[in-house]
Amino acid sequence: DTGVSQNPRHKITKRGQNVTFRCDPISEHNRLYWYRQTLGQGPEFLTYFQNEAQLEKSRLLSDRFSAERPKGSFSTLEIQRTEQGDSAMYLCASSFSLRADPPLSNQPQHFGDGTRLSIL
Amino acid sequence: KNEVEQSPQNLTAQEGEFITINCSYSVGISALHWLQQHPGGGIVSLFMLSSGKKKHGRLIATINIQEKHSSLHITASHPRDSAVYICAVGEVVGAAGNKLTFGGGTRVLVKP
Numbered sequence: 001d002t003g004v005s006q007n008p009r010h011k012i013t014k015r016g017q018n019v020t021f022r023c024d025p026i027s028e029h030n031r032l033y034w035y036r037q038t039l040g041q042g043p044e045f046l047t048y049f050q051n052e053a054q055l056e057k058s059r060l061l062s063d064r065f066s067a068e069r070p071k072g073s074f075s076t077l078e079i080q081r082t083e084q085g086d087s088a089m090y091l092c093a094s095s096f097s098l099r100a101d102p103p104l105s106n107q108p109q110h111f112g113d114g115t116r117l118s119i120l
Numbered sequence: 121k122n123e124v125e126q127s128p129q130n131l132t133a134q135e136g137e138f139i140t141i142n143c144s145y146s147v148g149i150s151a152l153h154w155l156q157q158h159p160g161g162g163i164v165s166l167f168m169l170s171s172g173k174k175k176h177g178r179l180i181a182t183i184n185i186q187e188k189h190s191s192l193h194i195t196a197s198h199p200r201d202s203a204v205y206i207c208a209v210g211e212v213v214g215a216a217g218n219k220l221t222f223g224g225g226t227r228v229l230v231k232p
Contacts, residue, residue, distance in 0.1 A: 033219065037161075042124075042206050042222030056219065089161050108153070109220065111163035 002026070004112035006092050012118045013082060020078045021115045025094030032075050033109060034067055035091040036060065043091055049075060082119050089114040126207050126223035133230050139194040141226045143207030146188065153220060154181050154192045155206040163206070166192070197230045204228070 005024040013019055025032050030051050035043035046065070047057045051072040061067075064082075069075040079086055093109040123146040133139050143152070154166040167174050167181040169190075174181050178197075183190040194201055204227050208220040 035220075035222075040224075042208070042224045043163075043220075045219045045221065048219055091161070091163065093163075108165045108168050110165065111155075114161040114163075116161065 004092055004094050004110050006090075006112035006115050008115055009113065010116045010118070012120065014120050015082055015084060017082055018078065018080045019082060019117060020076055021090055021092075021117075023075045023077070023092030023094075023112060025073070025075070025092070026096075026110055027073075029094035029096045029110070030072070031095045031097055031107075032069055033093045033095075034075070034077055035093065037089040037091060037114070038087075043089075046077075046090075079117075082117075084119050087117055087119045089116050124207055124209055124221055124223040126226050128226060129224065130227045131229070133197050133228070135198060135230055135232050137197050137230075139197050139201075139228060139230075141192045141205050141207075141228070143190045143192070143223055144188060145207075145209045145221075147211075149209040149211060151210040152183055152190050153208040153210065154190075155208060157204040157206060157225070159203075166205075168210075194228075197228075199230045199232050201230050202228055 007022045011019055032049045034046040036046055037043040045058050046061050047067050049069040052069050064080045067077045091114045092112045095107040095109045097107050125144045127142045151168050151170045153168050156164045156166050169183050178195045180193040204225040206225045207223040
């Protein structure tokens with residue numbers, strides 16, 4: 001049983017560079033979430049996909065951030081012109097929900113091990 | 121915006137002791153999650169509950185919807201329980217999606 005896979009595990013880059021992270025969710029999961037976690041804090045919601053559609057974006061997601069899930073399977077998160085404040089752990093999670101599930105239903109989210117970004 | 125508060129922030133226990141972590145939230149939720157995060161970042165979902173109580177091994181989670189409060193208990197704690205425990209509440213967003221709002225985490229250290 002393969003879980004949620006994130007690549008790379010670590011990324012070190014200079015300020016101003018662009019970076020891209022990849023998340024491969026559990027194969028049958030139709031929902032995919034991105035979160036960001038800074039040191040000593042709990043994760044914060046960034047954005048979420050239902051299949052290939054990006055349905056919600058946090059105001060934390062500035063214009064420099066873009067996320068895609070082109071075929072409803074893997075997702076990428078790109079950060080352009082990185083800044084020191086972007087240094088964080090970027091977590092991806094996935095879940096499965098039937099179309100017929102009531103709006104308030106919840107399914108457990110399965111998390112990847114995260115990508116730790118360090119901006120020099 | 122939901123605010124999620126956890127206490128304590130840090131907890132040190134001797135092996136075998138009973139541990140309680142508390143979580144309070146400010147607005148109505150669809151479900152509450154308890155998560156475990158080990159050094160290195162990986163997060164494991166322990167419980168998802170919307171009422172009452174759930175038990176899994178030495179872990180017990182309870183929730184009081186009226187008081188907007190949940191507790192996570194670890195019985196007979198062991199050094200391998202050392203981790204950060206995070207409370208997260210689920211809220212409906214978008215087209216029936218669910219986003220999680222997280223507490224700041226409780227860092228637990230169990231000494232042998």
